[in-house]
Amino acid sequence: MTTSPKTSHALRAASALIALLGCAALNAQTSAKAAAPATLPASAPLMAASAPKPPVAAFDWREQYAYAIGVQAYLYLYPWSYMPEARWTRTATIEHKPNRFHHVRHLEDANKTSGGAPNNDALYSRAWLYVKDEPVILTVPAIKNRYYTMEIVDFMGDNFDYVGQRTTGDKAGHYAIAAKGWKGKLPAGVKLLQRSSTPWAFIMGRTFVQDAADLPNVHAIQDQYKITPLSQWGKATPAVITYPEIWKPLDRKTDPLAEWKTISRTLTEVPTDPQDAGLMKTFSQIGLVPGADIDALDASTKRGLARAAVDGFRIVAQGISTGHLQKKVNGWNYPPAAIGRPTPTRDWLFRAMQMLAGFVANDPEEAIYLNVALDESGKPLSGDQKYEVRFAPGGQPKVKAFWSITMYNPQFNLVANPINRFSLGDRSAMKPNADGSLTMYLQKDSPGPDKESNWLPTPNGRFLMFMRTYLPGPDLLAQTWQPPKIVRLDPQ
Numbered sequence: 001m002t003t004s005p006k007t008s009h010a011l012r013a014a015s016a017l018i019a020l021l022g023c024a025a026l027n028a029q030t031s032a033k034a035a036a037p038a039t040l041p042a043s044a045p046l047m048a049a050s051a052p053k054p055p056v057a058a059f060d061w062r063e064q065y066a067y068a069i070g071v072q073a074y075l076y077l078y079p080w081s082y083m084p085e086a087r088w089t090r091t092a093t094i095e096h097k098p099n100r101f102h103h104v105r106h107l108e109d110a111n112k113t114s115g116g117a118p119n120n121d122a123l124y125s126r127a128w129l130y131v132k133d134e135p136v137i138l139t140v141p142a143i144k145n146r147y148y149t150m151e152i153v154d155f156m157g158d159n160f161d162y163v164g165q166r167t168t169g170d171k172a173g174h175y176a177i178a179a180k181g182w183k184g185k186l187p188a189g190v191k192l193l194q195r196s197s198t199p200w201a202f203i204m205g206r207t208f209v210q211d212a213a214d215l216p217n218v219h220a221i222q223d224q225y226k227i228t229p230l231s232q233w234g235k236a237t238p239a240v241i242t243y244p245e246i247w248k249p250l251d252r253k254t255d256p257l258a259e260w261k262t263i264s265r266t267l268t269e270v271p272t273d274p275q276d277a278g279l280m281k282t283f284s285q286i287g288l289v290p291g292a293d294i295d296a297l298d299a300s301t302k303r304g305l306a307r308a309a310v311d312g313f314r315i316v317a318q319g320i321s322t323g324h325l326q327k328k329v330n331g332w333n334y335p336p337a338a339i340g341r342p343t344p345t346r347d348w349l350f351r352a353m354q355m356l357a358g359f360v361a362n363d364p365e366e367a368i369y370l371n372v373a374l375d376e377s378g379k380p381l382s383g384d385q386k387y388e389v390r391f392a393p394g395g396q397p398k399v400k401a402f403w404s405i406t407m408y409n410p411q412f413n414l415v416a417n418p419i420n421r422f423s424l425g426d427r428s429a430m431k432p433n434a435d436g437s438l439t440m441y442l443q444k445d446s447p448g449p450d451k452e453s454n455w456l457p458t459p460n461g462r463f464l465m466f467m468r469t470y471l472p473g474p475d476l477l478a479q480t481w482q483p484p485k486i487v488r489l490d491p492q
Helices: 021-035 044-050 061-076 078-089 212-222 258-267 274-284 299-321 348-358
Strands: 122-130 136-140 148-154 159-164 173-177 190-192 200-208 226-229 327-329 332-334 367-372 387-391 403-408 423-425 438-443 455-457 464-470 486-488
Touching: 061 078, 061 274, 061 299, 061 348, 078 200, 078 258, 078 348, 122 212, 136 148, 159 173, 200 212, 258 299, 299 348, 403 455
Parallel strands: 173 190, 438 455
Antiparallel strands: 122 200, 136 173, 136 226, 148 159, 148 200, 327 332, 332 367, 367 464, 387 438, 387 486, 403 423, 403 464
């Protein structure tokens, strides 16, 4: 999982939807009626005598109504807030232009401080795609004896297709990425992938790296990844294409309504699913429509929306941190079975959680990421303590590609340490125990020269870990494999 341009959101990482839309609307309407002048029936004195006394503090029904609907709107519309930031930050190195790759040329380390839980196993190749007007063609070279994948994601955070070792094999190929509704003819030798449901899409490429000495080999592969608009296919001198502006979202730190303004603008270029028209009609009652002038809303509504954005995010963040929808085994959390394709579940909290934790979450068939932030007794992992992780003989995860355990601080950044080691896995020169088991040592200081090969340094304070399993075996897919417990050595 890589998840996130929202650096300030890194650990603002929600337990559940807090109110049904219908109930919220009904309560707000009831409050509105109670506040409005009316002619009371003859039974009014009896009704008034039995009714609860109004609160001392003033009750602003418009603010409360905007808040009640706003929380629901925030959860549903979270992609329209998150993705513009992801699009802006991840096109910065290519002058905020779509349909071209940005290749990371080094293994990630502690110098990257923007969160997102980067891996230390592969080099990323990223590209934002604009496919509303015409398809683009992804070209990959023959890649023998090396794992790679091109995960292709729509604006909702749903994976709609893959190119790579698992799906298309190790041969060179050309693959067209088109929006739904496109009608046209592709050149010979170009295969049409599944359609994008949105005019914008994203490619997250990962090319496996054995070690630092292997980097030049991976660079040579990256240089052969190409994205070509259909209209420019086969042209020696491609024309310059004008694309819609990739604009910078407003800063939520200085404007409490920034996210709503971002959402309003994004809705004009990325419509919602037509089957969700009922939700959008409800949201329109508080002014949330495509292109809305948020600043022009009444003061009460703006106060309610500002509060809704804060609490909506808290719901999403705490849902992640508490393991909502995840299966807990020995303190580790398996991801939901629908990871990678949340929208078909119609679970908007799940979709928002996946996006915040890493919108490029892989399908389970491609990779399963287990995460852990608690030891075997349920206490938070902390660099103030020492821990052991022991794999029984033959108990390491069964994968067709690779596996690794990576250390992160609470901001989802890699942890600076004296030996520049950020992960351990099947490629690490770890020493097994005499009985064939394998023990990892998690602590700030060296466990001693004889154990340093199995040492994963921890930061000061709290930390968490991801276990990445690429091309997982049947027991991982069935979530029956038992990850090892995180054993605290000094339980006091």
